[in-house]
Amino acid sequence: MREKIPPLETLHQMYYYMALSRAIDTRLWQLGRQGKAHFVITPAGHEAAQVGAAMALRQGYDYFVPYYRDMTMCLAAGMTARDMLLHVRGAPEDPSSGGRQMFGHFSRRDLNIVSGSSSVGSQMLHAVGLALAFRNRGEDRVTLTGFGEGATSEGDWHEAMNFAAIHQLRVIFFCENNGYAISVPAHLEIGRVGVADKAAAYGMPGIRVDGNDILAVYETVSAAHAQTRAGGGPILIEAMTYRLLPHSNADDDSKYRASEEVQAARARDPITQFSTWLKDQQLMSDAEQQTMDARITQEVDAATEYAYSRPEPTEELLYQHVYAPGRTA
Amino acid sequence: MREKIPPLETLHQMYYYMALSRAIDTRLWQLGRQGKAHFVITPAGHEAAQVGAAMALRQGYDYFVPYYRDMTMCLAAGMTARDMLLHVRGAPEDPSSGGRQMFGHFSRRDLNIVSGSSSVGSQMLHAVGLALAFRNRGEDRVTLTGFGEGATSEGDWHEAMNFAAIHQLRVIFFCENNGYAISVPAHLEIGRVGVADKAAAYGMPGIRVDGNDILAVYETVSAAHAQTRAGGGPILIEAMTYRLLPHSNADDDSKYRASEEVQAARARDPITQFSTWLKDQQLMSDAEQQTMDARITQEVDAATEYAYSRPEPTEELLYQHVYAPGRTA
Amino acid sequence: MPELTMLQAIREAMDEEMARDPNVFVLGEDVGVKGGVFLATDGLFQKYGAHRVIDTPIAESGIVGVAIGASLVGMRPVAEIQFADYILPAIDQILNEAARFRYRSNGTWSCPLVVRAPFGAGVHGGLYHSQSTEKLFCSTPGLWVVIPSNPYDAKGLLKAAIRCDDPVIFFEHKRAYRSIKGAVPTQDYTVPLGKADVKRRGDDLTVITYGLAVQEALQAADEIARQGVSVEIVDLRTLHPLDKDCVLESVKKTGKVLIIHEDIKTGGIGGEIAAIIAEEAFDYLDAPIRRLGAPDVPSVPFNDAYERYVVPDVARMAKAMHDLAKY
Amino acid sequence: MPELTMLQAIREAMDEEMARDPNVFVLGEDVGVKGGVFLATDGLFQKYGAHRVIDTPIAESGIVGVAIGASLVGMRPVAEIQFADYILPAIDQILNEAARFRYRSNGTWSCPLVVRAPFGAGVHGGLYHSQSTEKLFCSTPGLWVVIPSNPYDAKGLLKAAIRCDDPVIFFEHKRAYRSIKGAVPTQDYTVPLGKADVKRRGDDLTVITYGLAVQEALQAADEIARQGVSVEIVDLRTLHPLDKDCVLESVKKTGKVLIIHEDIKTGGIGGEIAAIIAEEAFDYLDAPIRRLGAPDVPSVPFNDAYERYVVPDVARMAKAMHDLAKY
Ligand SMILES: Cc1ncc(C[n+]2csc(CCOP(=O)(O)OP(=O)(O)O)c2C)c(N)n1
Numbered sequence A, B: 001m002r003e004k005i006p007p008l009e010t011l012h013q014m015y016y017y018m019a020l021s022r023a024i025d026t027r028l029w030q031l032g033r034q035g036k037a038h039f040v041i042t043p044a045g046h047e048a049a050q051v052g053a054a055m056a057l058r059q060g061y062d063y064f065v066p067y068y069r070d071m072t073m074c075l076a077a078g079m080t081a082r083d084m085l086l087h088v089r090g091a092p093e094d095p096s097s098g099g100r101q102m103f104g105h106f107s108r109r110d111l112n113i114v115s116g117s118s119s120v121g122s123q124m125l126h127a128v129g130l131a132l133a134f135r136n137r138g139e140d141r142v143t144l145t146g147f148g149e150g151a152t153s154e155g156d157w158h159e160a161m162n163f164a165a166i167h168q169l170r171v172i173f174f175c176e177n178n179g180y181a182i183s184v185p186a187h188l189e190i191g192r193v194g195v196a197d198k199a200a201a202y203g204m205p206g207i208r209v210d211g212n213d214i215l216a217v218y219e220t221v222s223a224a225h226a227q228t229r230a231g232g233g234p235i236l237i238e239a240m241t242y243r244l245l246p247h248s249n250a251d252d253d254s255k256y257r258a259s260e261e262v263q264a265a266r267a268r269d270p271i272t273q274f275s276t277w278l279k280d281q282q283l284m285s286d287a288e289q290q291t292m293d294a295r296i297t298q299e300v301d302a303a304t305e306y307a308y309s310r311p312e313p314t315e316e317l318l319y320q321h322v323y324a325p326g327r328t329a
Numbered sequence C, D: 001m002p003e004l005t006m007l008q009a010i011r012e013a014m015d016e017e018m019a020r021d022p023n024v025f026v027l028g029e030d031v032g033v034k035g036g037v038f039l040a041t042d043g044l045f046q047k048y049g050a051h052r053v054i055d056t057p058i059a060e061s062g063i064v065g066v067a068i069g070a071s072l073v074g075m076r077p078v079a080e081i082q083f084a085d086y087i088l089p090a091i092d093q094i095l096n097e098a099a100r101f102r103y104r105s106n107g108t109w110s111c112p113l114v115v116r117a118p119f120g121a122g123v124h125g126g127l128y129h130s131q132s133t134e135k136l137f138c139s140t141p142g143l144w145v146v147i148p149s150n151p152y153d154a155k156g157l158l159k160a161a162i163r164c165d166d167p168v169i170f171f172e173h174k175r176a177y178r179s180i181k182g183a184v185p186t187q188d189y190t191v192p193l194g195k196a197d198v199k200r201r202g203d204d205l206t207v208i209t210y211g212l213a214v215q216e217a218l219q220a221a222d223e224i225a226r227q228g229v230s231v232e233i234v235d236l237r238t239l240h241p242l243d244k245d246c247v248l249e250s251v252k253k254t255g256k257v258l259i260i261h262e263d264i265k266t267g268g269i270g271g272e273i274a275a276i277i278a279e280e281a282f283d284y285l286d287a288p289i290r291r292l293g294a295p296d297v298p299s300v301p302f303n304d305a306y307e308r309y310v311v312p313d314v315a316r317m318a319k320a321m322h323d324l325a326k327y
């Protein structure tokens, strides 16, 4: 991998977020099979891309506008296992939505993580609007928005890219290209070109990076962050990745992906790759890994227990937050 | 200009359509000032681009999906002065819309000219759908859709380009870049790149051509036609042009365009350029030009007289064609 | 007659129409190899190939816009929008383009196309997989809006929609796909667009509804019958243009009206129906026109309890019928 | 108090709010150097510069989506959609995003933004520059829909909209821009959202309306007064959420209701209003609830005669009032 290696603490954090995400995800699928979670959508396979991207930003200052697959990104941006379990449970305490949204609609205002809808492609314009606000206020905050390659087919993506480019705003468009929009393969959604190539249409830099290589992503996004922060305009990054599991717990991916393809991708699992490398380079000991893994297990167990012992929402809560308190202007 | 020059008859037709268009346009603005035409929108300055494009297609076989500024294109595709005057008058006989649409919404099914709305950008997807129908039917018809550079900002443009590219359909995307979307200059609508450059995002050829040079446009569109017809996929052409008059009779362009800029463009009027060249090359005599001009005057006068002596629509007509005859399926 | 689910009936309708008419083709997200996220198009790709069952990019406006273009020259596209919640990006193409093409061209061009979309709550879909968006399409002349309540109607109406010379928006309740079964003939038949259907005869009050709510209202009516209340149930089937005659005839007979829909009460199509009755059958009314719909919150929140609070169920329907009968 | 046109009042509202609050900014097509196609933002670019008066690409979804993003951190965008007909490409961002942001995030994020758009017919705009699209926004909780009928209300309501913490869709009748004048105070004031206003007191019947139609209904009421009919006119001002109390109070007093809007009758918001009355004031009604709207054709065709056939005018209003009074 890279020559310029981040400090040990950063490397361990990277491992921690990826492994935490995988442990939560595994728990979610279990809960799904047990009939305790209605909806599960997975970041499995995208962890390196998401952590590499999130850690390149300034937490608590820069803004995240994620999509439904960005659980790992949100963990690296400060959300917790408990947040995720409350969310999948649909508990009133769920910080993302108060139990109102299906899993995958992460939000915490105190962490600058913006709420999304399920509508593919709708969030990218919000990132551009945030960047416009920061430009007007003279703040150098950077806004990163995550999306799949499938989202680039929506008109809103085009309008977002165009607007950001015209005003040279501080936006990082972070595409996680896993080759499929549910079942539809890339050549039927984005044609013969890559997503990074589409940046040229807006006079924007477009960079392709191996999304399985966390350090490559971290370096690429760090450089992009420095550039856009300095006023260099928006940047499109295409992290090449793969979804290791079905689209969601409602999907049967065997209908549209050969099992050899999935197996081959599993053999390149970004978390195993990274932990193997860390150990090969003697940057993480078995004991250190075990400590982190144990902490993760404990966190996920505690979070599950907590979330699944919360009360149901009362009917009164249903009517909250339709309009601002007081209602009239 | 070019070495390969089209036959004399074609050259004279080119002149005729351009001059006819200008004469009609001049009449429309007169009628507008007299309060006899509520709405006028002008192709003045775009004539070379539009005639060059239209004449490269196979009339009665290929399809046109024009936009509101494409009067000249529609004339070259077979519409008449009478059609245009009936349209501006809003007469029930208006073949485009039966007096239902403002001027600029040209349509004649017998000439394969498809009806449009006023919504910028909405028609390009229809062109793609037509091309899909022809592909499915095994017909090699080519569909050309006209639009301004401003229309490329709409999400629908992106979706149309993407869909056409994925299925390698027989579509010519014909952009008339006149540098403004009403008052908004190109750098605020499409950024620092040209429209032709945007084709790369779809793996599509993008060609820029001088839209004031009718023979250059004719050659470019002819080549594109041959290529896409042969199965080479869709092509984007950007004809660089200029709108010589205000956007419409409701617009005051002095607010956003320096008069020097407009004067300079008038000095490059594509019609004068072409007729001067024809004469320089001894391809059109003064007498030939006068004959055509006289015929045009006569046609426009007759058309005006006809259109303005037609009856108003009855209330009964209002209710026609909301649904198919018989209404139920 | 074989018993089919709604889903099977809908799939058969498409299959048979594709076999009958080479102009019919299907397009949408995941409709190909996967057969649609609800499997409504399952097997069609394998049978009719990639030119007639087209997996599209995620671009709803594009899907409908392309369908419009193809329909102009006589193709009969059946576009699937994956969820009714995601039809909004396509609404400009539907309302401004498809619905007005015939009118704006003075009858020269027309758009014989169908847009299918699953709608409705009750499957834990949260705010963005539970919406009832049909009201947005019921105020634009030129458009048909159809919602079937059982497999027989679903198949016959979808076939009629595909053969219709104007654009049809066809909403399918996603909770009905597998839960509702019924007998469906094997011979070709259609159910006419624009005709409501009295699904139950009764004298004391008229319930006007559509979609899955018809099935639930029928159950509620049976319960109430035991208390001696006789309920007539009108299944609108076509929401736009409305079959006024059928509605008014029933109301004039019973004198009491309850309109039920799963969509939120305020702004749902119950308003238009009530208004027509209050204008054209006023003298026949013996009671206020009641509406039962979801409360005024933005769609259906995810948590089970929220879903229960929001979606009108058989018990609430029975209570509303009971209360109105007593008025 | 100076006499202003609607257009001037609207411009002043924006100007004063921009001066008062640095978070307020304007964006839209041609709003900058040109000052908008109707000149509603004339002079603002020169006064506040390119960062606060932003000429956008032709991308309505983009305009609203960007406004949403900016509003999330407390900016107060005022987006102009050039014609209400062209708001449709932005409807997903308005209904699915702006209106639900507060709810879906459990009160964490909100969208204090305004979308302004000129609507209505009578200026020979044909099918695509004449539409009344307000109904599409009146069925989504979380959203405000406001339509002023005179310069005083226009300025006060627009200021209130800009200060409102939730998204407001603000429609302005394009034929009223220059034709309607009225006194407007120079001191700062607001007109509260959510409150209807009785523009004329009367006893025989209630007319419920909004926008330019209020002015025409007032004229019609004056004519009818000479025949001894006393008409009360309720100007809704906010169409969503509705001021039910004001509507019901008036209806309970007069017992007869005529709802007027320029939008087509079927599917227009008159249906919802009639339904509320038929449900909640039924016992007070002395006559059918009448609605006067445009006929069921897709928008307003271009030709003058067509426009006359479609748009309800003072004479038709007076006749409808007269007929209802006689009932
Ligand atoms: C507007 C809209 N259309 C369709 C859907 C249904 N849908 C949900 S996820 C998805 C695929 C998205 O693919 P991509 O953007 O590549 O992201 P990935 O899931 O592969 O990470 C689709 C079609 C949706 N949620 N929103």
Ligand SMILES: Cc1ncc(C[n+]2csc(CCOP(=O)(O)OP(=O)(O)O)c2C)c(N)n1
Residues within 6 Å of the ligand: B069, B118, B119, B120, B121, B147, B148, B149, B150, B151, B152, B176, B178, B180, B181, B182, B247, D029, D058, D060, D082, D086
């Ligand atoms: C969807 C939509 N938005 C806005 C408008 C208003 N409008 C009409 S023409 C125009 C400018 C179009 O510019 P361009 O595409 O460059 O074509 P040009 O007029 O320059 O030929 C605008 C904004 C519209 N008609 N439709």
Ligand SMILES: [Mg+2]
Residues within 6 Å of the ligand: A148, A149, A150, A176, A177, A178, A179, A180, A181, A182
């Ligand atoms: Mg993907």
Ligand SMILES: [Mg+2]
Residues within 6 Å of the ligand: B148, B149, B150, B176, B177, B178, B179, B180, B181, B182
């Ligand atoms: Mg232009």
